[in-house]
Amino acid sequence: MGKDLQNYKDAFEDIPGTRVFTTERARQGYWLNQFCMTLMKPENRERWLADEKAYLAESKMSDEQQEALLARDYNRLLDLGGNIYYLAKVFSTDGLSFVQAVSTMTGMNVDDYKAMMDAGGRSPDGVRSIKEGN
């Protein structure tokens, strides 16, 4: 099982531009993601929007995670263990749609991203595997 588990997880790291939410990421992002859950209550959203830094001070997340959160740097948040379903609470609180928020991670502006989606989305060709380059 050990080798199987290692192979299982190694393959995840071979996908371009993708952070599979492994247990390592789950552990790294624990307090970041638990913070996001608090935004499911309107009174917490108000407090967060009123004074983000003060609200963050109550969380055990790392300084790096706090900075990335304040900057709404979603790729960085993914690198620091954030999961998109959790982070969705942050951009929903900001009033952003999934398309608006997700596009910020792609290096495209939102209109170009929308145009790509309208044209059928991003092709898997060339972004299946880092090793295979396909």
Place this chain on the structure above:
Amino acid sequence: MGKDLQNYKDAFEDIPGTRVFTTERARQGYWLNQFCMTLMKPENRERWLADEKAYLAESKMSDEQQEALLARDYNRLLDLGGNIYYLAKVFSTDGLSFVQAVSTMTGMNVDDYKAMMDAGGRSPDGVRSIKEGN
């Protein structure tokens, strides 16, 4: 699976003087058992001990369950869907030990019950099965 499940559960009802905590009992006792969980907090134990009826008024449990609880009638509470691990919060709050509380369900006084336990406990002979009478 249906017949298996029915046989599985029918057998439980064949044990003398015993209430196996089936899903039917779990559903019947839901608010009673959830009430017991609240006594894991000292401030709730204080409120409960100070005014049991007032504290019970916050629960959704049935009137029958409330009466049985106020009377500390543990056999009745079992019949009404209580589970002993939940009810333990009630007698622990009363400062009773497991032996003291459990003995009240057997029709014996606590000294006789203790003497029975010291002598090796209740024999399973004759209380294995209602049907078989063994």
Place this chain on the structure above:
Amino acid sequence: MAHISAGVATSHVPLIGVGIDQGKQEEPYFKPIFAGYEWTKAWIKKPENKPDVVILVFNDHASAFGQDLIPTFAIGCGEEFQPADEGWGPRPVPVVKNHPDFAWHIAQSLIIDEFDMTIINEMPVDHGLTVPLSAMFGEPDAWPALVVPIMVNVVTYPIPSGDRCFRLGQAIARAVESFPEELNVQIWGTGGMSHQLQGPRAGLINAEWDQKFLDDLTGDPDRLRQVQHIEYLRETGSEGIELVMWLVMLGALTNPKELHRHYHVPASNTALGHIVLENRS
């Protein structure tokens, strides 16, 4: 006797909910999205098709469950479930009513069948569960069917394999068949199809792979149950993994026949897929 009459699968994109809740169904962006549900909405209203109960297989999107507690498979046995507040207030949809006798029966049967279920009596339900109800039933004052929620972890890895999901579906079918009440039951698989909501690769869509998946629901189920996580992730995007929940539905069906199919790109970031399968057990 309860019997499974049909399987229904659909994406559960939040935007579908937005479109309905904000009355945008006629707007050009939304029109082709909703057009594909018209057939199903007519079909499901007919008395012979209308389900008494829907066994609704979905995943929680960090709404009821955070990182403090992560069940692999859970079944909702409580009386009812309220729509979750996912950051923009709860959806204005009816409360979801369960059939607790039936849900508890299924839960017991699954545990005896060696699925290590978590039983849940209190749980807010997010778009993963409510969007499929809206897509199929529109905007009634009360949902016209009772709902048994089956939750699958597809967020924190390892998630259950497609094959384990398929076998969960088989065990659900055994549980349904042994329930004495006369019930028309549908099983719904939700989520997917190809989409990725994160990272530089976000926006990935694989229509060819999706269509083959739709084909093989009736054509080659044995292939589908063997598809590994890594294939979903590479081919359908990181959130395309939700398709394992369609396999729970598939496992509960016998020799299914395709009645209707809808596939449209894009719905928000997602390839929207929807299929209706008659159960020919």
Place this chain on the structure above:
Amino acid sequence: MAHISAGVATSHVPLIGVGIDQGKQEEPYFKPIFAGYEWTKAWIKKPENKPDVVILVFNDHASAFGQDLIPTFAIGCGEEFQPADEGWGPRPVPVVKNHPDFAWHIAQSLIIDEFDMTIINEMPVDHGLTVPLSAMFGEPDAWPALVVPIMVNVVTYPIPSGDRCFRLGQAIARAVESFPEELNVQIWGTGGMSHQLQGPRAGLINAEWDQKFLDDLTGDPDRLRQVQHIEYLRETGSEGIELVMWLVMLGALTNPKELHRHYHVPASNTALGHIVLENRS
């Protein structure tokens, strides 16, 4: 490589905790209870026996989990776990520290092995977990071993079968063997032996059945894994069912050899059983 060196089983009667916490070990009632742990306390202190990590299989007694959420099998992966307040204040014992790398490894391996685990990161732990630690380690300032908690539902039926528990143990052994860190691991099964805490039949003890169970842990494990719930309930009392957790321990061992046995009636309402098994894998 991590390896399981031994299996330990013990009743987890709250009274054992009371005896220790209130310094009553020398009182006549308690003396024969604690005497049987002296061998183990000496054995477990020896450097070659001292576990780095204990995989501690226990059941929650309505402390961490109420009726709102009932996992069948759960594994604690959080950093640490605080003693629960079961109605008389938390036990004055050290916090329970986990080995999260190891726990997460086991969790992943079990899920891939098709055990539908619930992962728990935050959980108060009750007498089911802390009493065995006290019985084996006495009253240290900090527990001398890390603890991976494995929780089994034995409260709300259906609970998992003895055979499913045994196979969970086998899967745990596979997980341990594949963990690269050099660790001396023990697996502990807790609960039992015969006792009934409820109803007119309360106080039931079946010493003959219990002794045969202790014999067959080494003599006939195949018989034990086939014992059905109804037999535990009839023969060992309604709470004797906790013995299925000993089967998780047993499943994780290969050809175990009995090193020590302790059996005493009564400890409160319970037949106290304790055994130490060397793993000969």
